[in-house]
Amino acid sequence: MDIRGTDTPLLDWxxxxxxxxxxxxxxxxxxxxxQLDEKIGKIITELIEETEFEGKSGSSAVTxxxxxxxxxxxxxxxxxxxxxxxxxxVRLGAATVARLGKKEKVKTLAIxxxxxxxxxxxxxxxxxxxMILSLHQDNRFKSEPEDKPLKLETVDIxxxxxxxxAINRAxxxxxxxxxARELVAAPANAVTPVTFxxxxxxxxxxxxxxxxxxxxxxxxxxGMGAFLGVAQASDLPPKxxxxxxxxxxxxxxxxxxxxxxxxxxxxxxxxxxxGSGIETMKMDMxxxxxxxxxxxxxxxxxxxVEVHFVCAATxxxxxxxxxxxxxxxxxxxGKTIEVNNTDAEGRLTLADALVFxxxxxxxxxxxxxxxxxxxxxALGGDISGLWSTDETLIEEIKTASEAAGEKFWAMPMExxxxxxxxxxxxDMKNTGPRPGGSITAALFLKQFIKETPxxxxxxxxxxxxxKEHGVNNCGxxxxxxxxxxxxxxxx
Ligand code: BES
Ligand code: MN
Ligand code: ZN
Numbered sequence: 001m002d003i004r005g006t007d008t009p010l011l012d013w014x015x016x017x018x019x020x021x022x023x024x025x026x027x028x029x030x031x032x033x034x035q036l037d038e039k040i041g042k043i044i045t046e047l048i049e050e051t052e053f054e055g056k057s058g059s060s061a062v063t064x065x066x067x068x069x070x071x072x073x074x075x076x077x078x079x080x081x082x083x084x085x086x087x088x089x090v091r092l093g094a095a096t097v098a099r100l101g102k103k104e105k106v107k108t109l110a111i112x113x114x115x116x117x118x119x120x121x122x123x124x125x126x127x128x129x130x131m132i133l134s135l136h137q138d139n140r141f142k143s144e145p146e147d148k149p150l151k152l153e154t155v156d157i158x159x160x161x162x163x164x165x166a167i168n169r170a171x172x173x174x175x176x177x178x179x180a181r182e183l184v185a186a187p188a189n190a191v192t193p194v195t196f197x198x199x200x201x202x203x204x205x206x207x208x209x210x211x212x213x214x215x216x217x218x219x220x221x222x223g224m225g226a227f228l229g230v231a232q233a234s235d236l237p238p239k240x241x242x243x244x245x246x247x248x249x250x251x252x253x254x255x256x257x258x259x260x261x262x263x264x265x266x267x268x269x270x271x272x273x274x275g276s277g278i279e280t281m282k283m284d285m286x287x288x289x290x291x292x293x294x295x296x297x298x299x300x301x302x303x304x305v306e307v308h309f310v311c312a313a314t315x316x317x318x319x320x321x322x323x324x325x326x327x328x329x330x331x332x333x334g335k336t337i338e339v340n341n342t343d344a345e346g347r348l349t350l351a352d353a354l355v356f357x358x359x360x361x362x363x364x365x366x367x368x369x370x371x372x373x374x375x376x377x378a379l380g381g382d383i384s385g386l387w388s389t390d391e392t393l394i395e396e397i398k399t400a401s402e403a404a405g406e407k408f409w410a411m412p413m414e415x416x417x418x419x420x421x422x423x424x425x426x427d428m429k430n431t432g433p434r435p436g437g438s439i440t441a442a443l444f445l446k447q448f449i450k451e452t453p454x455x456x457x458x459x460x461x462x463x464x465x466x467k468e469h470g471v472n473n474c475g476x477x478x479x480x481x482x483x484x485x486x487x488x489x490x491x
Pocket of ligand 3: 345
């Protein structure tokens with residue numbers, strides 16, 4: 001699928017289908033649209049009337065244009081209210097167009113959408129993202145793909161000029177999102193700590209990133225007792241992955257992105273019971289998957305910011321070597337942890353990963369983790385929790401996420417709740433009481449950061465979609481690669 005911007009006037013465009021974006025309660029056609037309507041025998045007016053189309057966000061209608069029209073099909077796409085227009089409106093509208101185009105077996109398509117904030121580049125990029133991400137289908141594990149190959153060959157975004165750079169950029173970002181989706185969707189017998197590390201190695205090779213993979217012995221030397229405690233029951237070796245993107249000149253800033261990378265979470269001896277969703281726990285490397293996805297995009301986009309990508313990859317398994325509930329582990333910063341629940345393993349792996357990231361002397365650290373079911377209870381499936389003690393970092397992530405169309409909600413870092421993690425025998429326990437479970441998890445992580453501005457993203461909800469929605473298809477979403485990339489690029 002070739003996506004390109006053009007200044008070909010609407011009335012001159014010819015091809016299989018044309019998609020027109022219309023605002024809510026503004027379906028009376030004017031200007032070019034009314035001229036096009038006249039040209040094709042009032043088909044647009046007819047379609048609007050027939051389908052009682054009001055332009056509501058998410059709505060759409062399609063019709064064939066008969067006669068000898070140079071355009072075969074017409075789609076109208078509701079974009080919601082004009083004053084609520086955003087890049088995400090356009091992105092979601094484009095996803096609707098893409099799905100209709102696929103269903104209608106369209107080969108050549110034109111999209112005429114309003115430009116957001118007079119930014120033709122950003123608008124074109126959002127359209128490209130909406131189309132690419134909604135059309136992405138993972139057939140890797142099917143012996144026969146269910147759906148027929150996509151017919152869509154060319155998409156012309158009308159009225160934006162060429163926009164080659166913006167569209168290429170969007171394609172690059174999407175390649176990172178798709179890598180994250182594929183890593184998350186792959187089962188735990190395909191994505192293991194070993195294959196996950198291989199993927200990181202391939203990225204390093206393809207995009208000239210530096211890579212360091214600490215094997216178990218090196219993790220031992222560094223005293224990563226928390227990470228290794230989680231890893232000890234697995235038959236597979238843990239891999240502590242550190243990828244670095246370095247710009248050619250002097251970096252403006254140095255950042256670290258740290259992703260929870262549990263290729264499977266059985267819960268350990270506090271095993272996940274029936275109805276716990278244990279069979280979905282291949283997604284527990286969602287943070288690491290998005291970290292590698294971001295590395296893939298950033299390695300190609302080449303901003304003048306140094307970025308470290310850190311993934312402590314392992315499985316949380318059971319065996320005679322497994323951590324016992326109640327074991328005490330010592331993390332690489334010397335803090336001791338009483339493991340009162342082996343299923344709160346993500347924070348143990350992150351503890352050592354955060355200590356490692358801070359030793360890199362970066363200006364800011366963001367961790368992302370499918371950390372708690374409690375966060376899903378609090379914010380549902382579409383919104384990630386965001387914790388930080390640094391107001392600037394909160395603002396940066398909010399700005400990055402709004403442009404990306406990925407949702408975050410700032411949550412309280414309520415120090416008082418750390419009381420729930422007090423241990424009579426060690427420096428802390430790894431779990432507190434059920435209420436506020438996502439907050440105590442964030443407070444636990446905070447023990448492993450000294451002074452670097454740091455944000456924690458609990459992405460347990462949005463890494464996975466139960467049904468097709470917006471740019472996401474059912475399954476892995478690639479959340480929050482787009483936010484991470486924007487964050488780095490905005491520095
Ligand atoms: N990986 C899970 C969290 C999770 C739950 C991710 C649902 C995605 C969907 C995490 O390791 C975990 O098991 N957390 C426990 C913590 C508890 C033992 C304090 C949880 O949320 O129940
Ligand atoms: Mn767990
Ligand atoms: Zn987990």
